[in-house]
Amino acid sequence: MERTFLMVKPDGVQRNLIGEIVARFEKKGFQLVGAKLMNISTELASEHYGEHKERPFFGELVDFITSGPVFAMVWQGENVITTARQMMGSTNPKDAAPGTIRGDFGLTVGKNVIHGSDSPASAQREIGIFFNEAELAEYTKIVNEWIY
Ligand code: DAT
Numbered sequence: 001m002e003r004t005f006l007m008v009k010p011d012g013v014q015r016n017l018i019g020e021i022v023a024r025f026e027k028k029g030f031q032l033v034g035a036k037l038m039n040i041s042t043e044l045a046s047e048h049y050g051e052h053k054e055r056p057f058f059g060e061l062v063d064f065i066t067s068g069p070v071f072a073m074v075w076q077g078e079n080v081i082t083t084a085r086q087m088m089g090s091t092n093p094k095d096a097a098p099g100t101i102r103g104d105f106g107l108t109v110g111k112n113v114i115h116g117s118d119s120p121a122s123a124q125r126e127i128g129i130f131f132n133e134a135e136l137a138e139y140t141k142i143v144n145e146w147i148y
């Protein structure tokens, strides 16, 4: 089953959006595999956002993501990578459709509430830098028989 890495950013944690965001993915039918509240070091932030190293906003991005705890998660389910991105909405909340997480809870690109992997390769990479195997739970949910 496909897995993705999702993270409530420091603004979402401070604004008490963890429960709301977890509830959306639960209700959709996805299965939580791992989760933790944690602080991100500058080193981890630079690795996670390595693809943006040359962008003018990189410094700001690292400062923001290390400014307070994040809620890091691994979710599993059919097509979860693409569907989670759709549920998050466009990167800039001003372009994100109502009904999406960024569309409902964000106003500016610098504080857009949630991160989600954008491809199978980035999902694998990001899960690997945030979680070790022992932190991920392998289990069967009976309700899956009513989802799949
Ligand atoms: P996404 O988070 O939708 O995958 P991304 O990978 O292009 O978007 O960028 C990573 C984060 O960097 C994004 O969530 C917010 C920030 N960011 C992107 N473009 C930005 C910009 N033009 N100015 C400031 N921050 C930006």
Ligand code: MG
Pocket: 116, 118
């Ligand atoms: Mg991205």
